[in-house]
Amino acid sequence: MDNNQAYLQELNKWADETKKTLEIANLPENQGWIQAISDWKTNVNRYLTEEQEIMTEDLQVLHDEGQRILNSMVNHYQMDSVPYGKHHLPPLPYAYNALEPYISEEIMRLHHDIHHKAYVDGLNNAEKALYLNLKDKNIIRHWLREQAFNGSGHNLHTIFWLNMTPKSTKYPIKEIKHQLDKDIGSWEKFRELFTNVASSVEGVGWAVLLWNPRSGKLGVQSFEKHQLFQLADSIPLLVLDMWEHAYYLQYKTDKASYIKNWWNVVNWEDVNNRFLEAKNVKWKLY
Numbered sequence: 001m002d003n004n005q006a007y008l009q010e011l012n013k014w015a016d017e018t019k020k021t022l023e024i025a026n027l028p029e030n031q032g033w034i035q036a037i038s039d040w041k042t043n044v045n046r047y048l049t050e051e052q053e054i055m056t057e058d059l060q061v062l063h064d065e066g067q068r069i070l071n072s073m074v075n076h077y078q079m080d081s082v083p084y085g086k087h088h089l090p091p092l093p094y095a096y097n098a099l100e101p102y103i104s105e106e107i108m109r110l111h112h113d114i115h116h117k118a119y120v121d122g123l124n125n126a127e128k129a130l131y132l133n134l135k136d137k138n139i140i141r142h143w144l145r146e147q148a149f150n151g152s153g154h155n156l157h158t159i160f161w162l163n164m165t166p167k168s169t170k171y172p173i174k175e176i177k178h179q180l181d182k183d184i185g186s187w188e189k190f191r192e193l194f195t196n197v198a199s200s201v202e203g204v205g206w207a208v209l210l211w212n213p214r215s216g217k218l219g220v221q222s223f224e225k226h227q228l229f230q231l232a233d234s235i236p237l238l239v240l241d242m243w244e245h246a247y248y249l250q251y252k253t254d255k256a257s258y259i260k261n262w263w264n265v266v267n268w269e270d271v272n273n274r275f276l277e278a279k280n281v282k283w284k285l286y
């Protein structure tokens, strides 16, 4: 066996081991990589099984393709933030028809592939305009509205897909069960309350079970429309009250001076502490 054949054997072994690791990990984003490695392994095997002599240039192409697949996996797991304008649609963590008969395959395809995708595209456009290329500050409200609408849509749908499974236990379990019992009274009481919240939503919105770190309690809330200039699933670090009651007695209509002066009183120590606490919340990046 010459050196090239020995190297091909090594590549083949790497493909088998990596594929096995990905299959065991069973993460939704693995599907693309498993397919890419399988296709790549087929090419490697072509040279091995036919005992066809491989030219050094062809070996280099095979090597580079393997390296590209490896890099894409490493980059994915080493990424610790999503660059502005680079969000992507998370894959569904189950098949489109997995929630039938409760939710049809047709709904899941439209909801995930069309509606959620539109939020991702809209959020990327808004972020590019806001953070990378704000040409006209007079239309910042437009882009903030777009970020709130599409960003909240993206974040809430990302939670929503993961909140569902074809293998539901049907009842709350573990710590959340105990917290529901402690705060709301019982699973039955919570189910009735949450059902009433969901029924109260007029046309567009969400029913939400939430954790309120300020009170140390669970709560329910509807997010009507989901976007009214708030970005769901994000944690405020620094806030400025712009209701008139916060400045009118002193500044009258001079909002600009109120804002300018306010920068003199920001407690960055506190903002930093909130930032450190908030960073402990780790979600998968999309």
Ligand SMILES: [Fe+2]
Pocket (backbone or CB within 6 Å): 111, 115, 157
């Ligand atoms: Fe939706």
